[in-house]
Amino acid sequence: MATTDIHIQHDVHHHDDHSHDEHHEGNFWTTYIFSQDHKTIAKQFLITGIFWALVGGTLSVIFRLQLGFPDMNLEWLKPILGGWITPEGKLDPEFYLALVTMHGTIMVFFVLTAGLSGTFSNFLIPLQVGARDMASGFLNMLSYWFFFLSSMVMLVSFFLETGPAAGGWTVYPPLSALPQAIKGSGMGMTLWLVSMALFIVSSLLGSINYITTVINMRTHGMSFTRLPLTIWAFFFTAIIGVLSFPVLFSAALLLIFDRSFGTSFYLSDIFIGGEALPHTGGSPILFQHLFWFLGHPEVYIVLLPALGISSEIIATNSRKPIFGYKAMIGSMLFIAILSFIVWAHHMFVTGMNPFLGSIFMLLTLIIAVPSAVKIFNYVTTLWKGNIRFTPGMLFSIGLVSFFLTGGITGIFLGNSAIDIQLHDTYFVVAHFHLVMGSASFFGMLAGIYHWFPKMFGRMMNAKLGYLHFWCTFIGVYLVFFPMHYIGIAGFPRRYYSWTNFETFSGFADLNMLVSIAAIVTLSAQFIFLFNFFYSMFRGRLAPANPWNATTLEWTTPRNPQHGNWPGEIPSVYRWPYDYSKPGAKDDFIPQTIPYSETPESNLPHENELIKLETSNGHGAIIVEGKH
Amino acid sequence: MAMHPKKFGVWLFMVSVVMIFGALTSAYMVRQAEGNWLDFELPTMFWVTTGIILLSSATMHWAYLSVKKNNIETARVAISITAVLGVAFLVGQWMGWTQLVAAGIHLVGRDASAVSGSFLYVISGLHGLHVVSGVIFVLVVLVAIFRFKIHSKNLAQMEMCATYWHFLDGLWLYLFVFLLLYR
Ligand code: HEM
């Protein structure tokens, strides 16, 4: 049980501690805007993420109007959309594509990557590992401001004459590479690339900080095997990010050269209006390889933090140790590794060698194993637990449900033969919206409900939380479940209009149902918004440890200041899941309680550890190394 | 496992740079395997710049050792030479490009096989950009040495700079050998 070297961080931190003191009485600008405090940066990410979630959600409702009510007159949207509504009161077909593209980009990158990791990795890593702040507060601040810039650039692209990018969130060339191809491939696409480049910088700065902090800045006694699963999840997420986002950068770089400098990395043999383009010799499939080498890991960048958050919340609110702590870590590690070697399952129908396809099929299907381990462990943690249905808990259970229903369809899609029918249909849309979109979104909401007391010192209203949960949970299934049927029937995604096809007109009512459910679900989010902002100022004052949880963040003051703990950083003596330990006085033992104080509940090997607790001044366990 | 957090951050940054070039060189190989590929000779200048950057790694190490022994005078000389060699490398790469142009290899070609040239320019150019960032870092450290801000008791910045510089050297060696082998 020896931990890694613990002294070093003192030496290292010497300088930083000084600057902390100087920072204490910052003015408005350094406290709220250009703050280097991880908690403030987390809130900045959260608020920006919520803003984008609203924009992304609204976009989806607009294109759902087109799909659910193809004959509807959309004249009334003219004040907002202006020229994008045709004189006949219809949505401009090219703008429809722009809406789908922006919806995907915003949700995947801005909401579920920056909004989720940015908020919770920033907020929880220092608080849960016992550090005063991130390894580099300055780079952390830069990370937010790069994200902000990236957001601004994307936002500006909405107001272009030619509209924002419209080639899908995956921006496949040649469509995205040729400004002649579609309006959105002009300036809109350029801004998309600029924005994503800034986003990649932001994400890398963030990830580098998260990894460094987890490895180097843990408090006394916080060995890796005592880290809460949230931290493990953020840690793996950051590693995946460092390894995969640079590849997206390379993909985008070559695309920029093709678009702006006339090279032919991705372009070949293209005729527009009967004229051959000068580009020749490139391969559009190359882009897909590069893109999905990021793209598939990216879906886990989105999902893993949500899984970590729900592990924590489910254990706390089941009042039980998480079932299979090491198995949870192991399966996340396995998922992280596998995520780099399955990318070609997005490319089964690109004319790939069928043998290669079957290798990728095999690797893809193996992901089901660690995923199933995780679901099993969630269920066994809940099993016979003393469950407290807090809003955070409900959303976490909802996540498990979506992860299961959405993951199962992944197994269908992972079969290269079945995928020929299902590829690019609404079946894929249903799959990834459940497993990635909804599951991660629920993880994010669960995290907000659970850690709101720590973020703002007040409680959110639970009744409104329940209402929000049930509306959203039922709404999500009403939106995405029918899409499976439509998809199996062959209904293609990203089609503006389908009413001309005899085969598909039978789905008109199903599509209408989906659209109505989408509108209701989006509206339900305003319950949350009200609750969020109202509770921030008027909510009930939060007790120090509202959920009786064991982790370190609940040992800070109600409103932790810069530096998190007023005195020394507490030491850690046990793992974070001592809930309902037999013999213990309470049904939870915080990580800061030494075994020497809990003789009534110690296991034999834990009694052994007591000697080590007192053998050195800090009461931490053995220190390796020569310091 | 624990180390200076900022140094650790530099390592992680280098990992992400490796991924960028890993992606570019694999794209190169995938595209080459599809055939229709223009064989090219690397410009002779690239051999010279390879020598220059190797040498600069040596002077960087010299600077580092001098700082460690508090030989600030020597360190000043060594770090200045490193900076000059860094700039010389960049100039040399530029001249290498002019040689390429003279040999008829352009960033943009009219021929299906010209994409090999595009790769050559993009890969060496992106590496050059990283060297620009390295030179800036060296200059920052140079100023700090001249102001006695870096000495044997305050080595972190020097170490990070040296690590990054050696990394850029190693990265170029990888790219150079790669381009030699996979023409
Ligand atoms: C058992 C596990 C899983 C398997 C076997 C699987 C398999 C697949 C396959 C084969 C596709 C491509 C379908 C097509 O385009 O024809 C796909 C699409 C997708 N999957 Fe999964 N998946 C799994 C889990 C996940 C998870 C956990 C996430 C996210 C957290 C996810 C997110 C996505 C996304 C975003 C797409 C669609 C991307 C697009 O084309 O726009 N999948 N999945």
Ligand SMILES: [Cu+2]
């Ligand atoms: Cu995938």
